[in-house]
Each structure stands twice: as structure tokens, then as C-alpha cells.
Amino acid sequence: MHVTVLGAGSMGHGIAQVSAMAGHDVVLRDIEEEFVEDGLEGIRENLQGGVDRDKVTEAEMEEALERIEGMTDLADAVADADLVVEAVPEDMELKKDVFADVEDAADEETIIASNTSSLSVTEMASALERPKRAVGLHFFNPPHIMDLVEIVIAEQTDARTEEAAIEYVRGLEKEDVVVRDTAGFASSRLGVATGLEAIRMVEEGVASPADIDEAMKIGYGYPMGPLELTDLVGLDVRLHIAEHLREELGERFKPPQTLRRKVRAGKLGKKSGEGFYVWEDGERVGTSGDRGEDDD
């Protein structure tokens, strides 16, 4: 199959990599040559890491790299595509423009997928003349490590598109869950709900962040506690998603004041060095010293 990935950033280059490793011919497209090169370099590094850990052979790495072509021209990039996966920034107007531009340049049978983590695929599909070929393919970060892909079925998605999406995901040796196009799909909705409640518990002084996280890891078998995960995802990203879920699903997703306050203070989690924990050189070295406040 010919797979075209639009956007060579954090997610796009990973989706291109797993597609090439599954034997597809891949085009990776970004708006500037420099971004395409960075994406291709990211793939090389990931695969070399796999070779170093004996997960990937040298031959598999070389073959996968040969199957990936980078480019900046959209029409060329999608001309032969059976499947296009967009991984451009999380902005509805941009994604609708990208969907419409792909439709203008691609075959009428080409499936057009979005890797959005929170936006409505139904709304994106409304930008198409033939919206039945639209679907969400929500990969997790980083795509070459994370096994789950949520297949998001828009109002307009037809059975052929759904089946093709399932076949593609299984061909990548990933696990698929099929979800209706609703805010937060399955994963973000529950993950954010747990994260917000954990923040409220810190505010109420129920326990320290470390103890709340340990309780969920040891008591409930979570691989990572909800507060540590919030630090990894980024407090700004979590706040943005919570605001979207509050708008769509109601007050139960109201962001706690502590989350807003930390974001205003630039305490964004691991990437800024402090969130609910303190981070140094990518390692957790302590707990953030500031106190929670009551919700407004």
C-alpha cells in the first residue's frame, strides 16, 4: 500500500516509520525541506536505537529507510496514495484545509485519515466532497513504541473505510479499538478525567502527588501515576484538552485552579523542568514545592 503522512513532527515521522516497517511505501511530507529532513533523521535515530537494542536488524532498518521518501510538494506526495494520514498541528481550520487540499490532489478512492487527539473527525470530514472516506487514526506517542491506535468513526465514515483502517492498523501489529467520534474518544476522556481528579486530590490535601501516583500504580496496576503522566504530557496540553472536554461534555471536566496556575507560571511538567514534580535532565528528582489552592 502507498501511505502518505502529512507533517513530519513528533507524531508524523513515527507514523511514517511504523508504516515503512510494515512494508508500505511511504511518503513523508512537510511544508519545509528542513522539517522533512528533521523527520527523516528522527526515523533513522529511532531505527538505529532499535538495532542497538536488537529489536530491529540492520537489513530491516535499511529496507524501511529505502521505502520512505521525503518531500514538500503536496500534489506529488498524495498522487499515488491509498491512505493519507495527516499529523499537522491540532487546529481545526488547518486540518479542514489539509483535508480539502488532499481531496483535490488525490485519487477519489484514497482514504483520508487524521491523527487528531481531540478534535472532531466528523467536522474535518465535512470539508470533503466525499466524506465517507474520512476516518480518525489516533496513534499514541511515540508511535513506534505505543501499541494502541484508536480508530475514530466519523458520522460520515463508511464500512469500506472502517475496514481498511482496521486492516492497516493490524498490519502494523498494533492494537485497535474502534470508537465513535465523540470528544476525547475513549482514551483521552478517561485519562484526563483521572488526571483532573488527581489534581483536585492534591488541592484538597488528600495525599502527596507521589503517594497518589503510587496508589494507582500499586493498587490499580497503572504503569504510571496520573500526575506523573500529566507532567509527561505537558500541563498546558492537558489544560487545553480539559477545556475542550468541558465545552463538549460539561462541568465535570472543569480544569482545577492549580492546573491553570501552574500553566500561567510556566510549570508545564517535564519539558519545563517542573509541574507536579521537579525534573532534571529528564529524570524526576523531587516534588513541586508549591501548594494547591481551592477550585474557583
Ligand SMILES: NC(=O)c1ccc[n+]([C@@H]2O[C@H](COP(=O)([O-])OP(=O)(O)OC[C@H]3O[C@@H](n4cnc5c(N)ncnc54)[C@H](O)[C@@H]3O)[C@@H](O)[C@H]2O)c1
Ligand atoms: N504529540 C503527541 O503526544 C500527540 C499524540 C497523539 C496525537 N497527536 C496529534 O498529532 C498531530 C500532530 O502533533 P505533533 O505533536 O506531531 O505536532 P508537531 O508540531 O510536532 O508536528 C506538526 C508538523 O506538521 C507540520 N505542518 C504544518 N502544516 C502542515 C501542512 N499543511 N502539511 C504538512 N505538514 C504541516 C509542521 O511543520 C510540523 O512539522 C496533532 O493533531 C496532535 O493532536 C499528538
